[in-house]
Amino acid sequence: MKYLVLVTIVLLTSVVIGCNPLALKPADFGWPVESVLKADGKGMVQENRYQLSFNIKPMLFAETGDSSNVSVAVRVIRDRAGYYFITAQGFKHVYVFKTGDGALTLESKIMISEQGMNAPAFNARPPHVQLLNGSDKPVLLSKGGIQEGGE
Amino acid sequence: MKSLRFSAIIACLLVVPSFLASQVRSDYEATQAFEREADAIARAVTDANTVVECVDIESRIMELDSTYREYKDLLDRALYPDGFEGRLAKLTGQITYAKGKIMIIETQYDRISELEAQVRELSSQVEQLSGQNTKMLDEVKRLSSSRLLIDSLNAVIITLRKGLRDRDNLIFALVDSLFLQYDKDVTAMSDQEKRGVAARLERRNVFSGIKQSIDDNIRFLESTTLSGNDLTKLMDEQAAFASKWNGLGKKLAEVYLSTKSKRTAELATIDTMLILWKSTLGIFFWKSLNDVFVRNATPIQPFSTPSEFQTNINLYLDEEIRKARDDKDGQRYFRYQSFADSVWYGNVEPNWIPSMVKTGSLTEAQVDEIEDKVDEWKEVVSPPLTMVYVIIALVMLIVVLYLYRRYSKTRQGSVDSGGGATAGKV
Numbered sequence: 001m002k003y004l005v006l007v008t009i010v011l012l013t014s015v016v017i018g019c020n021p022l023a024l025k026p027a028d029f030g031w032p033v034e035s036v037l038k039a040d041g042k043g044m045v046q047e048n049r050y051q052l053s054f055n056i057k058p059m060l061f062a063e064t065g066d067s068s069n070v071s072v073a074v075r076v077i078r079d080r081a082g083y084y085f086i087t088a089q090g091f092k093h094v095y096v097f098k099t100g101d102g103a104l105t106l107e108s109k110i111m112i113s114e115q116g117m118n119a120p121a122f123n124a125r126p127p128h129v130q131l132l133n134g135s136d137k138p139v140l141l142s143k144g145g146i147q148e149g150g151e
Numbered sequence: 152m153k154s155l156r157f158s159a160i161i162a163c164l165l166v167v168p169s170f171l172a173s174q175v176r177s178d179y180e181a182t183q184a185f186e187r188e189a190d191a192i193a194r195a196v197t198d199a200n201t202v203v204e205c206v207d208i209e210s211r212i213m214e215l216d217s218t219y220r221e222y223k224d225l226l227d228r229a230l231y232p233d234g235f236e237g238r239l240a241k242l243t244g245q246i247t248y249a250k251g252k253i254m255i256i257e258t259q260y261d262r263i264s265e266l267e268a269q270v271r272e273l274s275s276q277v278e279q280l281s282g283q284n285t286k287m288l289d290e291v292k293r294l295s296s297s298r299l300l301i302d303s304l305n306a307v308i309i310t311l312r313k314g315l316r317d318r319d320n321l322i323f324a325l326v327d328s329l330f331l332q333y334d335k336d337v338t339a340m341s342d343q344e345k346r347g348v349a350a351r352l353e354r355r356n357v358f359s360g361i362k363q364s365i366d367d368n369i370r371f372l373e374s375t376t377l378s379g380n381d382l383t384k385l386m387d388e389q390a391a392f393a394s395k396w397n398g399l400g401k402k403l404a405e406v407y408l409s410t411k412s413k414r415t416a417e418l419a420t421i422d423t424m425l426i427l428w429k430s431t432l433g434i435f436f437w438k439s440l441n442d443v444f445v446r447n448a449t450p451i452q453p454f455s456t457p458s459e460f461q462t463n464i465n466l467y468l469d470e471e472i473r474k475a476r477d478d479k480d481g482q483r484y485f486r487y488q489s490f491a492d493s494v495w496y497g498n499v500e501p502n503w504i505p506s507m508v509k510t511g512s513l514t515e516a517q518v519d520e521i522e523d524k525v526d527e528w529k530e531v532v533s534p535p536l537t538m539v540y541v542i543i544a545l546v547m548l549i550v551v552l553y554l555y556r557r558y559s560k561t562r563q564g565s566v567d568s569g570g571g572a573t574a575g576k577v
Contacts, residue, residue, distance in 0.1 A: 032228030034179045049231060075179075121177035138175050 029082035034075050034122040043070040050078075054104050056086075062109075063091050077122035077129055083107055083143045085129045090116045094131060096143045110145050178222075182229040185219045189238055196245045202257060205250040212242050266328045273325040274355045280318040281360070284367050287311040291374045308375055315367055316388060322360045323395045329355070330402060337405040345406045349414070352403070358417055361396070365424045368392075372435050379503030382436045383510065389432055393425050440503055447494045457512035461521070468524035475531040484532040495525055 037045035043057035056074055061067035074088045084097040084104055093111055097104035112120075112131065123130040128140040128147055140147040192215065195208050216239055219226060226235035233241060290307050329351050330337070340348070352358070368389070377385070400418055407415045437455045444451045451467045454460040471490070475483045491497075507513040 032178070032225060033182050034177075036179060121179055123178045132175055132177055 027082075028080050028126075029078050030080040030124055030126055031078045032124055034077035034124075036073050036075050038073050039070040041070065043067065045074060045076075047076065052076075059086065059095055062095075063088075063093060075120060075122055077124060079124075079129050079142070080126045081143065085122055085131075085141060087112075087117065087120045087122075087131075089118065089120060091120065092116050094120075094141060096141075098143075107143050108145065110141060112139075112146075178225050178229070181219070181222050182226060185215070185222065185226055185235075185238075186230075188215050189242060192242050193245060196242070196249050199246075199249055199253065202250060202253055205246055205253060208246050209243075209250075212239065212246065215239065215242075266331050269324075269328045273321050273328065277318055277321050277325065277360055280314050280321065281363055281367070284311060284314045284318060287314060288367065288370050288374060291371075311371060315364070315371060318367075319364050319388070319392055322357070322364055323399065325355060325360075326352070326357055326399055329357075337402045340406075348406050352406070352414075358414060358421075361421055362424060364392070365421070365428050369428055369431050372431055376439055376442070377435070379436065379440060379499075379506045382432060382439065383506030386429075386432050386436075386506075386510065389425075389428055393429070396421065396425060440499070443498050443503070444494060447489065449490055449494050457507060460507075461513065461517050464521055465524060468521070468528060472524065472528045472531055475528060487528050487532045491525060491529065 031050065035047050035049070037047055039045050039056050043055045043060070044053055045056055046053045056072070057067040057070065059074075060070065060072065072088045072090075074086055076084060076086050078084050082098065084099075085094055086097065087094045092113055092115075093109045095109055096107040098107045099105075113133065113136075117133045119132075119134040121132045123132065123138075125140060128142050130138050131141050132138050188211075192208060192211050195204070195211070199205050199208060219235065223235045226238075228234075230238055287307055287310060291311060294307060329348060337345070337348075368385075372385070400422070404415070404418055407418070434455070437460070440460070441453050441455075449467070452459075452463040454463045471486065475487070504513065504518055508515060508518060
């Protein structure tokens with residue numbers, strides 16, 4: 001019986017290992033500096049260095065309930081894990097996206113200020129992302145929210 | 152008091168963190184600020200026109216380096232692909248290149264300014280000398296009519312010759328200076344540069360200056376009587392002038408070819424004037440040499456070429472030698488002496504023959520032939536040396552005999568008178 005359990009465990013472990021997808025580790029997706037991107041009339045923003053483009057209208061609608069005014073400069077940074085942190089002046093939240101099938105899909109939405117941020121800016125502070133907002137105390141963010149120990 | 156101190160500490164604790172927090176700078180802002188300053192410096196490099204501006208820009212690059220070195224790690228990552236050092240190196244390279252280029256331009260500008268000033272100076276000197284030369288040419292004409300003022304005339308001629316020579320040199324120096332400003336061969340010049348040269352040549356009256364030079368030189372020849380050696384020097388000067396013109400003429404032809412100016416025709420006119428100057432020199436050379444013989448009443452047939460000169464002088468000498476042999480008149484030696492002292496050895500041989508030999512008009516052998524004839528003439532008209540010695544010996548013998556005879560007579564007389572007195576006493 002004892003041997004049967006052992007063989008079963010070994011077989012199950014082999015099956016689990018065999019089914020795991022191939023992963024290249026470690027990988028660093030972090031951007032050294034945030035990008036400030038202005039949307040065109042259709043709400044599309046384009047990041048030239050990393051060849052990234054997406055539409056901000058759904059996010060604007062989610063934040064303000066209005067996606068018609070696209071004259072917003074969004075600030076984008078990617079952390080080491082590959083999540084995109086996006087916000088803009090006047091936003092109450094920082095939006096965390098991950099890459100999906102031809103889309104950025106929302107991972108989390110971090111509340112920062114009820115009044116909306118005056119001058120948000122991201123700094124890369126691996127493994128986190130630092131958020132500045134004018135003279136407010138900087139905070140460290142991860143995909144899960146605000147971390148302790150912000151500088 | 153205690154509560155006041157406590158309040159102050161609390162206030163500090165509240166203010167200092169927020170002050171510190173306000174000092175936290177966005178990486179994006181730091182990167183953007185660096186990029187803005189680097190772009191501004193790059194634009195300044197493009198716009199820089201002087202070395203001083205370049206030095207200012209170098210200072211800005213150094214300041215950029217020192218200000219943003221603390222962000223080096225960030226900028227190395229943010230500024231893809233150059234990085235911090237790469238961007239600074241690019242700026243430094245740009246300013247070094249620009250400075251080198253500007254320095255060359257400034258050096259050339261200085262040289263062009265210097266040459267332009269030289270051209271202005273030369274141009275005014277040419278004008279001044281032209282005025283003086285014209286006055287002196289008139290003075291020479293006036294003084295030539297009065298033989299009493301020969302010293303003044305000579306002084307004016309010397310000054311005038313120097314003036315003409317200086318003006319000739321100046322005008323070519325002026326043209327050289329004009330071309331030097333472009334620092335390249337005419338064939339390599341653009342049409343615009345050629346038009347620039349043409350305009351400068353016009354502004355400095357180069358064409359009229361060259362023509363004036365040739366005219367004045369010809370007028371000078373017509374106003375004076377010069378020796379062969381002087382004329383030879385003038386021939387050398389004419390040859391030097393023509394040589395310079397040949398070099399310049401080609402350049403000017405290149406310049407005016409593209410501008411389709413009427414000046415192209417004037418190039419040919421100057422060529423013709425130079426030929427006239429040369430032929431005038433030749434004419435005056437032979438005329439002046441003919442005059443030497445005429446002034447001394449030496450009946451030589453007129454000549455106007457080297458071969459005519461050689462033929463006619465040989466004919467004259469042959470004739471004189473023949474006459475000296477055939478006619479034993481007393482004038483034959485004096486005719487020789489007049490020719491030899493006043494014409495040949497006194498003037499033609501030292502003042503004319505060297506220049507003819509130098510210019511190739513006469514060969515050494517031809518000169519020797521003439522000299523031989525002069526010597527032969529001398530031998531014919533001079534008594535032979537043995538005869539002279541015999542005559543001298545005879546004269547001396549006659550003198551000795553005469554003196555001996557007188558002595559003998561005197562002695563005989565005194566003996567006779569002494570003998571008579573003795574006889575009387577006895």
